[in-house]
Amino acid sequence: MAAGSLLALLDDIATVxxxxxxxxxxxxxxxxxMADDVSVxxxxxxQKTAGVLGDDLALNAQQVTGVxxxxxxxxxxxxxxxxxxxxxxxxxxxxxISAFAPWAVTPLLMVGGAFLCFEGFEKLAHKFxxxxxxxxxxxxxxxxxxxxxxxxLVAFEKDKIKGAVxxxxxxxxxxxxxxxxxxxxxxxxxxVAVLAGIAVVMTIGVYGFVAGIVKLxxxxxxxxxxxxxxxxxxxxxxxxxxxxxxxxxxxxxxxxMFLVGGGILVHGTPALHHAVEGVGxxxxxxxxxxxxxxxxxxxxxxxxxxxxxxxxxxGVTLVNRLRKGATAP
Numbered sequence: 001m002a003a004g005s006l007l008a009l010l011d012d013i014a015t016v017x018x019x020x021x022x023x024x025x026x027x028x029x030x031x032x033x034m035a036d037d038v039s040v041x042x043x044x045x046x047q048k049t050a051g052v053l054g055d056d057l058a059l060n061a062q063q064v065t066g067v068x069x070x071x072x073x074x075x076x077x078x079x080x081x082x083x084x085x086x087x088x089x090x091x092x093x094x095x096x097i098s099a100f101a102p103w104a105v106t107p108l109l110m111v112g113g114a115f116l117c118f119e120g121f122e123k124l125a126h127k128f129x130x131x132x133x134x135x136x137x138x139x140x141x142x143x144x145x146x147x148x149x150x151x152x153l154v155a156f157e158k159d160k161i162k163g164a165v166x167x168x169x170x171x172x173x174x175x176x177x178x179x180x181x182x183x184x185x186x187x188x189x190x191x192v193a194v195l196a197g198i199a200v201v202m203t204i205g206v207y208g209f210v211a212g213i214v215k216l217x218x219x220x221x222x223x224x225x226x227x228x229x230x231x232x233x234x235x236x237x238x239x240x241x242x243x244x245x246x247x248x249x250x251x252x253x254x255x256x257m258f259l260v261g262g263g264i265l266v267h268g269t270p271a272l273h274h275a276v277e278g279v280g281x282x283x284x285x286x287x288x289x290x291x292x293x294x295x296x297x298x299x300x301x302x303x304x305x306x307x308x309x310x311x312x313x314x315g316v317t318l319v320n321r322l323r324k325g326a327t328a329p
Contacts, residue, residue, distance in 0.1 A: 072214045075157055080207035082165035083172060087199035090176045098184055098191060105184045106268055112177040113264030114312055115170070120257035121309030175202055178264070216242040259298060262305025276300050
């Protein structure tokens with residue numbers, strides 16, 4: 001009897017162990033599947049926020065302009081810390097919106113898309129409305145501030161850092177809003193993982209690149225002063241290429257703002273979305289249809305982004321003029 005009870009007990013233990021092993025396997029598979037889902041959603045979010053990233057790089061690199069060479073990296077580090085604080089505020093806010101007001105995700109995305117288009121159009125308008133002499137005057141004032149011993153360089157740096165952190169807050173809000181739109185229907189844990197991952201990766205990526213960009217000229221000069229014709233030629237090439245890299249980043253960032261912002265507005269407006277989708281299906285029947293099916297819808301997104309940006313700029317300009325008129329004596 002005792003032997004039978006012992007065998008029954010051992011059988012129960014074996015059954016329990018089998019159940020535990022099975023549940024462990026299931027949990028491991030679920031964890032792996034969740035990790036894969038998080039990885040995929042993070043990649044998708046990173047692709048969608050790439051448009052903001054290009055502009056973020058150019059803007060933050062420009063924000064450091066005028067700072068003394070030996071102070072560039074400390075200033076970039078200070079702005080990077082401010083960026084992390086911005087994201088520490090924005091990520092929980094995004095999660096609260098997703099949990100308690102999911103209906104607000106699409107309107108927020110639309111606002112973010114319209115702002116991207118506005119910012120891109122404003123950059124185009126600035127290029128055509130302001131002469132190169134204006135930009136040269138700004139650079140000259142920065143150079144004079146560095147050369148003048150009466151100027152408080154600590155206060156000058158603080159102003160630079162505050163301005164860069166304010167700019168970063170807007171761009172970070174756009175990145176988090178676009179990411180939230182990607183993971184809005186995912187489980188809460190995955191939302192946290194993707195939003196936190198994008199926040200950290202984007203901050204490290206942006207400010208790591210900014211630090212590299214602002215030090216390109218120093219690297220070029222260092223190589224130029226090295227013995228050997230190859231090192232000197234490479235150094236001279238880097239020095240000449242650095243300003244062009246900044247311009248290329250700025251142009252790419254502006255184009256991406258219209259593409260991403262216009263794409264968000266198109267996807268948030270059913271009529272536009274179906275129209276663009278229909279055009280994409282139609283051009284897919286052309287020779288090399290796969291290429292046209294990618295290029296034409298993106299071109300339409302960009303055109304819609306430019307038009308939307310222009311309308312927002314006109315609206316903002318009119319509101320500002322009306323406010324000035326109302327406050328004028």
